[in-house]
Amino acid sequence: xxxxxxxxxxxxxxxxxxxxxxxxxxxxxxxxxxxxxxxxxxxxxxxxxxxxxxxxxxxxxxxxxxxxxxxxxxxxxxxxxxxxxxxxxxxxxxxxxxxxxxxxxxxxxxxxxxxxxxxxxxxxxxxxxxxxxxxxxxxxxxxxxxxxxxxxxxxxxxxxxxxxxxxxxxxxxxxxxxxxxxxxxxxxxxxxxxxxxxxxxxxxxxxxxxxxxxxxxxxxxxxxxxxxxxxxxxxxxxxxxxxxxxxxxxxxxxxxxxxxxxxxxxxxxxxxxxxxxxxxx
Numbered sequence: 665x666x667x668x669x670x671x672x673x674x675x676x677x678x679x680x681x682x683x684x685x686x687x688x689x690x691x692x693x694x695x696x697x698x699x700x701x702x703x704x705x706x707x708x709x710x711x712x713x714x715x716x717x718x719x720x721x722x723x724x725x726x727x728x729x730x731x732x733x734x735x736x737x738x739x740x741x742x743x744x745x746x747x748x749x750x751x752x753x754x755x756x757x758x759x760x761x762x763x764x765x766x767x768x769x770x771x772x773x774x775x776x777x778x779x780x781x782x783x784x785x786x787x788x789x790x791x792x793x794x795x796x797x798x799x800x801x802x803x804x805x806x807x808x809x810x811x812x813x814x815x816x817x818x819x820x821x822x823x824x825x826x827x828x829x830x831x832x833x834x835x836x837x838x839x840x841x842x843x844x845x846x847x848x849x850x851x852x853x854x855x856x857x858x859x860x861x862x863x864x865x866x867x868x869x870x871x872x873x874x875x876x877x878x879x880x881x882x883x884x885x886x887x888x889x890x891x892x893x894x895x896x897x898x899x900x901x902x903x904x905x906x907x908x909x910x911x912x913x914x915x916x917x918x919x920x921x922x923x924x925x926x927x928x929x930x931x932x933x934x935x936x937x938x939x940x941x942x943x944x945x
Contacts, residue, residue, distance in 0.1 A: 666694075666802050667709055670766045671718060674741065677765075681717040682739030688759055690721075690743040692766035695784060697775040698922055699724040699746060699899055700906060705770065706744045718742065723749045726899035733758060747775065747783035754790055762792040764799055769819070772805040773812050781815070788819055796821040851882060854938060858888050858916060864933035865909065868918045871939040879938065880918045892918040 670692050679691065696702040706722035713720055723732045723745040732749070736758060743750070743759065753759045767788070769775070775784060787793070801820045805812050808825075816823055845853050858866060870876050873894040880892035891905040891914040902922075908914040910929055918938075 666768050682719050682741050688740040689763040690740045692742045694744045694768040696770045702744050702746050725749050747780040751783050767801045769803040772803050773807045863915050866916050866934040868936045868938050876918045888916050889914045890916040894920040
């Protein structure tokens with residue numbers, strides 16, 4: 665939705681090749697709520713930038729700061745990252761926003777749910793950030809509650825509001841089923857569903873990190889190759905879990921809300937809310 669138009673605009677504007685510098689001045693910056701989504705956006709940007717002088721860079725927590733700094737200082741036109749690491753690099757003078765032409769806030773409602781509004785405001789209101797009338801700001805959100813409307817008013821200039829489908833709704837291609845069971849029956853019912861699903865990719869959401877690990881161990885013991893992803897796992901472990909799920913080595917992925925939005929995984933046939941979500945959105 666945003667990478668190709670932004671990158672095309674940058675190229676058409678006569679983008680010059682970035683070079684090594686202790687402080688980089690990207691022309692575009694995308695803020696995403698999770699490491700997985702930031703990395704996914706970066707990998708897509710790298711595909712689109714192949715054969716051009718445009719250089720995308722990604723930064724997020726959980727991995728070596730020195731490695732990311734080396735990548736950043738080698739040149740950066742498009743910077744993708746999570747709020748915490750971006751704030752750190754900006755405040756340490758590793759990133760200057762004075763040349764920013766495009767600011768993208770992806771999964772904005774998710775970032776607010778995760779408590780990132782102060783960090784986002786620090787970035788947008790930081791020294792050197794062009795005024796909203798001098799940059800193009802794009803904000804993407806699955807829902808549009810009052811908090812998001814306020815954020816849009818603060819960060820966007822005379823903005824155009826576009827909706828695809830019904831805000832907060834689901835596509836008609838998805839069949840939703842509610843199964844009423846007691847807590848003691850949930851695991852048995854889940855194994856029955858997975859048995860019927862065969863090797864279909866199935867994403868199971870739980871409410872706690874502890875539940876994710878316990879359920880993954882239980883299902884693996886029941887003969888279902890299962891992996892899990894949550895905020896307490898190391899970044900390498902999270903990436904390996906997603907790779908195992910994408911490639912079908914583990915067709916069952918147990919996840920907390922770290923994987924609830926934005927991840928692009930092909931051929932997921934079933935999504936199961938093992939625990940009722942704490943938030944209806």
